[in-house]
Amino acid sequence: MRDDRTYPGIDNDTYAGMTPNGNIIRDAWVFGIIPETERCIGWTRDQIQMLYDKVSAAWEPYGHMVYALPPELSQRHRRIFDEAIASARQRGWEPDMEDD
Numbered sequence: 001m002r003d004d005r006t007y008p009g010i011d012n013d014t015y016a017g018m019t020p021n022g023n024i025i026r027d028a029w030v031f032g033i034i035p036e037t038e039r040c041i042g043w044t045r046d047q048i049q050m051l052y053d054k055v056s057a058a059w060e061p062y063g064h065m066v067y068a069l070p071p072e073l074s075q076r077h078r079r080i081f082d083e084a085i086a087s088a089r090q091r092g093w094e095p096d097m098e099d100d
Contacts, residue, residue, distance in 0.1 A: 005044065005045075006042045006043060006044055007021060007040055007041070007042070007043045007044075007045075007047075007048055008041065009039040009040055009041030009042070010022050010025050010026075010039050010040060011039055012041070015088040015091050015092065015093035016084065016087040016088045016090075016091050016093070017084065017088070018084070018085075018088045018093050021040075021048055022084070024048065024051055024052050024055055025038075025039075025040055025051070026080050026081060026084055027055045027058070027059070028051055028054065028055050029076075029080055030073060030076050030077045030080055031054075031055065031058040031059075031073070033051065033054050033055060033058060034051070036080070
């Protein structure tokens with residue numbers, strides 16, 4: 001959240017959403033909680049928290065582990081996250097940046 005009130009949207013978030021909020025949104029796409037066209041522009045902290053709660057509940061049957069997802073969800077997860085990583089890298093993101 002940039003201004004403490006609303007989320008700028010996954011495409012306007014740091015490095016194309018390589019943030020905790022971005023991960024919540026992508027996971028919500030994986031589980032079909034929100035459509036992949038939903039960018040969450042202008043969402044409040046409460047809306048993001050409610051989405052997090054739904055995503056967390058969706059992960060529970062799989063122990064919050066990607067390898068435990070059934071094939072359809074696993075393939076969707078791989079596609080969504082591979083696209084996100086490619087987009088973030090085009091914007092200068094590197095995975096080890098978070099270790100700094």
